[in-house]
Amino acid sequence: MNSSPQESVPLKSVIELIGVYRADGGAVGETKYVISKLLGTAHCALCDITNSPLRRRPAWDRMVASLGVPFVLLHLNQMPPDVAAAINTARAPAVLARLADGSLATALRPIDLEPLGGSVSEFSRALADALNQNHWVLKRSTT
Numbered sequence: 001m002n003s004s005p006q007e008s009v010p011l012k013s014v015i016e017l018i019g020v021y022r023a024d025g026g027a028v029g030e031t032k033y034v035i036s037k038l039l040g041t042a043h044c045a046l047c048d049i050t051n052s053p054l055r056r057r058p059a060w061d062r063m064v065a066s067l068g069v070p071f072v073l074l075h076l077n078q079m080p081p082d083v084a085a086a087i088n089t090a091r092a093p094a095v096l097a098r099l100a101d102g103s104l105a106t107a108l109r110p111i112d113l114e115p116l117g118g119s120v121s122e123f124s125r126a127l128a129d130a131l132n133q134n135h136w137v138l139k140r141s142t143t
């Protein structure tokens with residue numbers, strides 16, 4: 001019985017994570033989102049994960065601090081061109097990974113975020129699964 005050695009896939013370094021909400025930022029954008037959410041006409045699964053009705057979730061901040069790479073959160077009207085181009089394909093809400101070569105890849109899409117039910121711990125598991133499936137490793141900052 002011949003068996004070939006299993007090829008190892010090289011890991012790609014993730015230097016930054018970028019979450020994009022399905023809402024505009026700023027006072028007007030956020031007020032519009034809150035009203036639309038109360039009326040049942042708007043929903044953002046990433047908003048539910050990162051924020052309670054009143055403020056940022058402390059569990060979210062702890063999880064992000066444990067990653068060792070920056071995790072930037074952006075609204076639709078705050079995206080730089082490269083993020084906007086990636087979100088045009090992935091759709092918001094989504095989480096993108098900026099790889100060491102500067103490219104962006106989609107880590108989590110709306111279909112991945114929705115079933116998490118606003119849970120930071122479930123988000124953490126989903127992110128870890130995405131990193132493993134894509135053969136990505138977080139390049140932790142040494143500073």
